[in-house]
Amino acid sequence: MNNAELSLFHRTILALLCLAGGVVSALSGIKELCSDACTAAHTFSFFNLPMQLLGVAYFVGLLAVAIILGKARKPAWWRRIFTAMVTMGMGAEIWFVGIQVFQIKRICIFCAVVAGIVAIVALLWGALQWRPLMETIRGGSRMNMVGRLMARGALVLTALGAGALISFAGLRPGTTAGEVVNPYIGNQMSPVEVIFITDWYCPSCLKAEPAMTDIVTKLSGKAKFTFIELNIHENSYNYVPANLSFLINEKRDYLKLRRALHTLAAKTPTPSEEELRNLARQCGVTYKPLPLSVVIKGLQFAAGIVSSAGINSTPTVLVVNRKSGANTVLQGDKAITLDAVGKAVDAVARGRN
Structure with missing residues (x-):
């Protein structure tokens, strides 16, 4: 199997994972499929948008970038975009899972599956990027190696922190806000x-x-x-x-x-x-x-x-x-x-x- 075939194979795996994440996010909006443990989690919204809609949009975005990666003339920029999106997703999922564990004290099975898919995508993408990253870094002086490592690390840490920070700012329990509690x-x-x-x-x-x-x-x-x-x-x-x-x-x-x-x-x-x-x-x-x-x-x-x-x-x-x-x-x-x-x-x- 040559490098092009390997690249196509892994892009296909990434695309299938994104599709799976989108399907699970969509299914979580069907209340008949929800367990009693996940209903409390689904009262949360993200900047007043339903969490299910946000999940579908996120995975559709990841899928679009994964497809573009195979056709882009300058894939380096699209790799950075994909890295940022995946890492931000990880940051957001870490925050939301933390809310479920420590605040809601219940784990939504759909949310757990979505978090697992994001983690698998992140691990797979990290493994795919490790070898070309090392080859790129070794292609310069010691100072360049340190600079490139710091640049990649800064991108990952910034995206991870941004995902968690945006979740902190945007996640709200829909039924605790006074204007949302409508008993009529x-x-x-x-x-x-x-x-x-x-x-x-x-x-x-x-x-x-x-x-x-x-x-x-x-x-x-x-x-x-x-x-x-x-x-x-x-x-x-x-x-x-x-x-x-x-x-x-x-x-x-x-x-x-x-x-x-x-x-x-x-x-x-x-x-x-x-x-x-x-x-x-x-x-x-x-x-x-x-x-x-x-x-x-x-x-x-x-x-x-x-x-x-x-x-x-x-x-x-x-x-x-x-x-x-x-x-x-x-x-x-x-x-x-x-x-x-x-x-x-x-x-x-x-x-x-």
Whole structure:
């Protein structure tokens, strides 16, 4: 096998690895394929871009440069570009794997495979470059040898540090930023909010649940809705994290998930994570546990609404226009009807209490 054939062979291996990395990155965006351990990692974004999209773009870029390497008239520059891209990828992966190990405390299998592919590409590329690098360095004086070694080392270290630094600056857990925690379903553009204040173990709240479901279903085009807990019963706190997770992450299926949560609450006051995962799976979604900081924000959000509106009983419905400040309060299961809430929504939309 001559050098040209060897070069073609290794370029083919690099191209296949890049393709594999792109495919794995794309597959990680299919939530049905995600394990419960990887959902927390997937809440992270990179400068507000989904991690899966970034992974696909990165490997497509590597693949393009690998193809160009075989046809470029001045391959030295393209080798440097490929070296920088691979090393930056290594720096970024080291940072993100560190976040998973020390912050999330869970390892996403897709992320681990992607990191492994980047590491293999880096090792293979380093091995391929070692011999020509040594030949180039030996082709000059001792001073030139030191200078060239330092130049190559500086490129690698700079790219590695840049990858880690960019990841540090750009990686953000999507559900911990205040503006991203959106516990509303329905018409997100509406200034009218319908806030259901309930307790998971309140008998009157349970009676009002069918009416609340009907209200959300039939008025979803007129307002946005959320469910918060006053937590009169101590065990209700145990369902706050799951309820908030479903409100944030599974808006389309929230009502179905809420019914399932009530069924589970009737069986146990202390749901385990495994029970919540099974519940979500039966509803066709994946349970995504929220960081403690997000749960605390959810509790603060609920406490602020309850305090400002002076609400001290459940079930209660607060209908408020955030632009005009107009609001209406309906209390008790008998007062919470589709007709009553519909009239309240229309009234506050016009700026009337």
